[in-house]
Amino acid sequence: MSNNDLPAHLHRLGLTPEEAEIYLAMLRTGHTTAADLAGHLGWRPKEAVQAITRLTELGLAAGGAPDGSEATPVDPAIAFDHLAHARSAELQLAHTAAINAYRDYRRSVSPQARNDLVEVVTGTQITERILHIEGAAESEVLRFDSPPYHIPASANPTEVRNLERGVEYRVVYSKSAVQNHSYYTSNIQPCVAAGENARVLPTVPVKLTIFDRRLAIVSMSFVEAEVNDSLLLVRPSSLLSALTGLFETSWRSAFPMHCSNRVPSALRPIQARILELLGAGVTDDTIADLLGISRRTLSRNLEQLNSKAGTDTRFQLALHAARNGWM
Structure with missing residues (x-):
């Protein structure tokens, strides 16, 4: 950050333009008088005294005279922490006031919105609302993931950024999502690598994300999307509690998509990936396609995995891996 940016940052912390200007002047001059600052800035002495008095009250200056005619800049750390907390409190009050004002609007002005619990979003607003809501997630995102997608089925940089700042993601994928080669390689793999906890079911009960x-957010299925491309926003209510319970029940019964630390060290990375995809229930052709290997190479690795597990079929192998904590 350059010194040219500092006045704007001081304004955001609550200093007036005049207070910021005289504080920066004090940083250049050190101990000084109000008269000297006024002359340097082209102010009236009374204006300089008022600004110095205010900076002293904020803890950004130490007065050298009772009348505020002298001042020295001091370490701003404590003062700036106080200002930052004050601005944070003001933002929280503004946040609460804006929410209350919107609720009053929904109750008294908007004719179609007598119930705050469910909102229908359609058309061009869908993508914008999804991106905004996900970007504001604070601690946890729960998701049933299956086609179709309102946002192009490609990378999800918003999720990766959220994972980097500590937001937990638990996602249950449908088999159809995992079988989509481009979606698997550009979206699922990077998100799992970034820390997403992923599981899979043959189908998911509903397209759902809980923040x-x-x-x-409840989205439409393939059939519903053909008739009505829209989504529902569900706010705190018994319906939201039921959707959260549905996710938790499905999560417990879903099959993990990544190996645990109990997988035998003798397994090669590609064999671990094969185990993950076996658990997803996808076909051998899809596994070979997703991993970029031939069917012959896949068959050879499956034989080696069966040999290590003492099993004969892909179903027995997946069952053995699950029972022994490999996944």
Whole structure:
């Protein structure tokens, strides 16, 4: 950050333009008088005294005279922490006031919105709302993932950024999502690598994402999307609690998509990947396609895995891996 940016940052912390200007002047001059600062800045002495008095009250200056005619800049760390907390409190009050004002609007002005629990979003607003809501997630995202997708089925940089800042993701994929080669390589793999906890079911009961257990997005299935391309926003209610319970039940019964630390060290990385995809229930052709290997190479690795596990079929192998904590 350059010194040219500092006035703007000081304004955001609550200093007036005049206070910021005289504080920066004090940083250049050190101990000084109000008269000297006024002359340097082209102010009236009274204006300089008022600004110095205010900076002293904030803890950014130490007065050298009772009348505020002298001042020295001091270490701003404590003062800036106080200002930052004050601005944070003001933002929280503004946040609460804006929410209350919107609720009053929904109750008294908007004719179609007498119930705050469910909102229907359609058309061009869908993608914008999804990106905004996911970007604001604070601690946890729960998701049933299956086609079709309102956002192009490619990388999800928002999720990767959220994972980097500590947001937990638990995602249950449908088999159809895992079988989509481009989606698997560009979206699922990078998100799992970034820390997503992923599991898979043959099908998921509904297209659903729950953010911080306080807002859910329910999207349309293939059939529904052909008739009505829209989504529902569900706010705290018994419906949201039911959707959260549905996710948790499905999560417990879903099959993990990544190996645990109990997988035998003798397994090669490609064999571990094969185990993950076996658990996803996809076909051998799809596994070979997703891993970029031939069917012959896949068969050879399956034989080696069966030999290590003492099993004969791919089903027995997947069952053995699950029972022994490999996944």
